[in-house]
Amino acid sequence: xxxxxxxxxxxxxxxxxxxxxxxxxxxxxxxxxxxxxxxxxxxxxxxxxxxxxxxxxxxxxxxxxxxxxxxxxxxxxxxxxxxxxxxxxxxxxxxxxxxxxxxxxxxxxxxxxxxxxxxxxxxxxxxxxxxxxxxxxxxxxxxxxxxxxxxxxxxxxxxxxxxxxxxxxxxxxxxxxxxxxxxxxxxxxxxxxxxxxxxxxxxxxxxxxxxxxxxxxxxxxxxxxxxxxxx
Amino acid sequence: xxxxxxxxxxxxxxxxxxxxxxxxxxxxxxxxxxxxxxxxxxxxxxxxxxxxxxxxxxxxxxxxxxxxxxxxxxxxxxxxxxxxxxxxxxxxxxxxxxxxxxxxxxxxxxxxxxxxxxxxxxxxxxxxxxxxxxxxxxxxxxxxxxxxxxxxxxxxxx
Numbered sequence: 001x002x003x004x005x006x007x008x009x010x011x012x013x014x015x016x017x018x019x020x021x022x023x024x025x026x027x028x029x030x031x032x033x034x035x036x037x038x039x040x041x042x043x044x045x046x047x048x049x050x051x052x053x054x055x056x057x058x059x060x061x062x063x064x065x066x067x068x069x070x071x072x073x074x075x076x077x078x079x080x081x082x083x084x085x086x087x088x089x090x091x092x093x094x095x096x097x098x099x100x101x102x103x104x105x106x107x108x109x110x111x112x113x114x115x116x117x118x119x120x121x122x123x124x125x126x127x128x129x130x131x132x133x134x135x136x137x138x139x140x141x142x143x144x145x146x147x148x149x150x151x152x153x154x155x156x157x158x159x160x161x162x163x164x165x166x167x168x169x170x171x172x173x174x175x176x177x178x179x180x181x182x183x184x185x186x187x188x189x190x191x192x193x194x195x196x197x198x199x200x201x202x203x204x205x206x207x208x209x210x211x212x213x214x215x216x217x218x219x220x221x222x223x224x225x226x227x228x229x230x231x
Numbered sequence: 232x233x234x235x236x237x238x239x240x241x242x243x244x245x246x247x248x249x250x251x252x253x254x255x256x257x258x259x260x261x262x263x264x265x266x267x268x269x270x271x272x273x274x275x276x277x278x279x280x281x282x283x284x285x286x287x288x289x290x291x292x293x294x295x296x297x298x299x300x301x302x303x304x305x306x307x308x309x310x311x312x313x314x315x316x317x318x319x320x321x322x323x324x325x326x327x328x329x330x331x332x333x334x335x336x337x338x339x340x341x342x343x344x345x346x347x348x349x350x351x352x353x354x355x356x357x358x359x360x361x362x363x364x365x366x367x368x369x370x371x372x373x374x375x376x377x378x379x380x381x382x383x384x385x386x387x388x389x
Contacts, residue, residue, distance in 0.1 A: 065308045066350055094349045104307035116311060133348040137372065140280040201358030203351060223354050225361070227280040 023078075024053030025109040027117065032088055032103075034121040038214040039134075042091045047117055049074055050083035053109070061106040062086060068094070069101055069119065088119060093219040094134040095123040126157040126215045127208070130187065138224035141196035145229075148193050153208070153218065155182040162211040166190065170204025172197055173222050177208075196226035281343075281357035284369035286377055289342055293383070298340040301360075303352040304375070313375070314344065315384040322352040325359055332363065341368045347376035 032045035051057035057078040062071050072087035088103055101119045130152040141147050155161050161182045166175045175192045182188045188208075196202065202225065208218040284292075292298035293314070300317035302309050309319040318335070320328045322345075335341060341360060345353040357370040371377075379385060 063305055063307055065305060066346060068349065102308065102311070104305070106307075114307065114310070116307070135348050135351070135372075137283055137354070140282070200362050201355050203355070221349075221351065223351060225280045225354075225358050 021055055022053050022111075023051055023055045023057035023080075023107070023109050025057055025105075025107050025112055025115065026050045026052045027105075027115065030115075030117055032117060032119045034090055034119065036122045036124055037090075037092045039095060039123050039125045039128075040093045040215055040217045040219055042089055043121065044087055044089040045119065046085050046087050047103075048083050048085050049078065049105070051078040051080055054080045056080070058108040059105070060108065061104070063104045063106075064088070065102040065104065068092070069103065071103060088117075090119060090121060092121065092123045093217075094221055095121075096125060096128065096134070098122055124214075125218075126155065126212050127153045127161060127182070127188065127210060127218045128156055129153050129220070134219060135221045135223065136192070138192075138194055138222060140225045140227045141194065142229040143196050143199055143226045146193055146195045147224070148191060151190050151192060151220070153182075153188045153190070155184050155186055155188070157212065157214075158184055160184070161188075163188065164209040164211060167207045167209065168204055169206075170202070170222075172202060173204035173206065175206050175220075190220075192222065194222060194224055196224065199226050199228060201225055279366060281354070281361050281368040281370055283372045284342055286371070286373050286381060289369075289371045289378075290381075290383060292340055292342065298342045298369075299336055300371075301335070301341055301343045301356065302375075303343055303345045303356040304350075308346070308375075310388040312379070312385050312387045314378055315386045317344075320356065322356050322359075325356065332360070335360075335365065337365070341365060342371050343368065344371040344374040344378070347374040348372050350374065 028048045032047060034043045034045055037043050049059065059074050059076055062073050064071055068091050070089045074084040074086050078084060090101065099121045103117045103119060105115045105117065106113060136151065138147055138149060163177060163180055163182065166177060168174055172195045173192065175190050177188060177190045179188055190208065203221065203223045206220040206222060210216055210218065300314045302313045302317045302319045303322045305321050306319055318331060320331055343353045343357045353370040353374060357368045360368045
């Protein structure tokens with residue numbers, strides 16, 4: 001009985017000491033509000049991580065929830081009372097309207113191992129697609145064949161937009177437009193050509209270059225899957 | 232006594248060997264088995280290539296149990312919330328998730344989704360599954376955002 005009491009006492013002391021000596025993460029804000037941003041622009045926000053515990057805080061992972069967000073990683077270990085800033089950059093290309101993304105932080109803080117920081121922005125456009133998205137699914141294309149499709153954009157600004165050119169990130173995807181400018185409320189027609197040169201996933205980005213200060217580049221993401229003929 | 236024990240041991244071993252070979256001969260396994268490896272052979276699709284699926288169609292398949300949903304987002308996002316009963320195969324971890332891939336049912340529609348129409352991991356994962364021999368894979372373009380905004384069943388692992 002006496003031995004049990006001693007063991008219980010020792011365990012209690014050890015456990016209570018352990019609960020006192022641990023890393024503890026504090027974040028200055030759980031939301032990064034980037035405000036209004038024009039589609040295609042990149043904006044950066046900052047959050048500060050601080051170790052308010054009395055053991056080293058390990059930052060095990062900082063993972064954005066999408067490829068649209070990049071993170072300047074903080075130090076791997078924060079000593080007690082040490083802090084470091086995390087820069088989060090959001091590329092608004094392909095987005096429209098209100099956007100909500102997350103940056104996930106994993107630490108060795110036993111009480112908050114996983115923390116999600118919300119990133120919000122409101123994406124505006126001057127030249128916007130008439131379809132619902134900047135992402136274009138071309139479907140399944142037989143290998144060796146080309147597909148051609150037209151896409152339209154509306155000029156929502158109050159001024160004439162000059163089209164300076166259209167570039168593509170992929171050799172298999174090309175686009176052109178006969179229009180050199182677009183008047184307010186008018187539409188721009190872009191004709192896209194894609195070649196399936198292999199079986200499987202294909203993607204590329206088209207960039208429409210304009211003279212707009214707010215939205216100098218309008219990006220379109222094009223996807224298709226190459227398939228064996230006759231599928 | 233010693234000789235008898237040795238003879239019996241040899242007989243038992245021989246019987247075991249004969250029994251073992253007989254089993255493998257009839258079962259087509261082991262020594263007499265074919266050299267085919269198990270798992271998924273890359274065949275560039277056992278059926279049609281992946282196609283998009285609308286929210287209405289995805290919802291119907293969800294309600295009738297005719298589909299399995301595959302979430303291609305990072306495991307952090309999956310933990311925070313996902314379509315109820317979905318399986319998480321992050322695109323970035325596709326190679327290391329082969330056990331999960333192999334366990335996907337072949338008799339159901341596989342619906343792959345990611346965050347929304349701006350992300351491409353669902354299409355890319357659908358294409359990878361197609362390349363690994365899965366036919367009839369669909370990708371849900373509206374993704375997690377569309378599912379949540381329509382207040383359809385979700386769950387979280389937190």
